[in-house]
Amino acid sequence: MPPAPGLSRRGLLRGVGAATLGAVAVGTLAACSTDGDAGSTGTSAGSGAADPTDSGSADAGAGAATGALAKVADIPVGGAISATDSAGEPIILSQPTEGTIVGMSAICTHQGCTVLPAGEELDCPCHGSVFKAADGSTVSGPASEPLPAFAVRVENGEVLEA
Template sequence: MDSISTDGSVSRRTVLATGGGVALAASTLAACGGGDGTTPSGPSSSQSAMAGAGGGAGRVLAKVSDVPVGGAVSATDAQGKPLIVSQPSAGSVVAFSAICTHMGCTVAPDGKILRCPCHGSTYDPATGTNTGGPAPRPLSKVTVSVKDGNVVEG
């Protein structure tokens, strides 16, 4: 028997033939899954406190004052999906899905750009347009508005 020796150990060939593909697939999925802890995708503690028990339209995503002009912050929608909230100019806010259009990793603010940690795609925080890397499409726009100094869904 080639794959298992008489002492019960498994040969290198068997491990590579049967388990190697599984290990490779698992590591690939972890790298592109967005849940590998490489980027903060959840709301900040102040955003969590503002979220309340309700969901849907009108849910607070961030305080406008917490979103840098020309920059962005990470947030989550009512279903827990990661978002990017940007303030292209003072008082003007926009939001996008934080799911990279390449392989589905979670995009995060990185200075004046949005960056995917998995394969290096970059996006413009004001428009969601892909500006570099393998991403084939812009980030999906999310409807938001400003109410009482807060960025809210809907």
């Protein structure tokens, strides 16, 4: 039987190979992640801090349907973790004091590299900028601007996009 019009054996094999590679990559990323799938799209304006005692509102079930960024228990007090928002952008979630969760962009304000948690600080591996994990403010440059806030909320022990 001849192949379907417009589809060669080579094209079919490329498609199957790409789909398999994509599935392996997604599975690998999910296995290495410390956070769940992100929730709603985009970032929200605001302070970036969330009140973990907030029991939610009438739409408390919406967070479970969209996915959590992380669990509060996974964020060290006085430190931070890396996560990804619903748009696939890198973010930082910190817990400066027990029960206070702060979100911020993980994109360095100097030249756009991704900063990494390092105890009470966030380090930019590209040019050496250092930020406070507690609030994203600049400790040392070359970055002169703080990391932008990323609004989060806490429901049932999970950190969600606000």
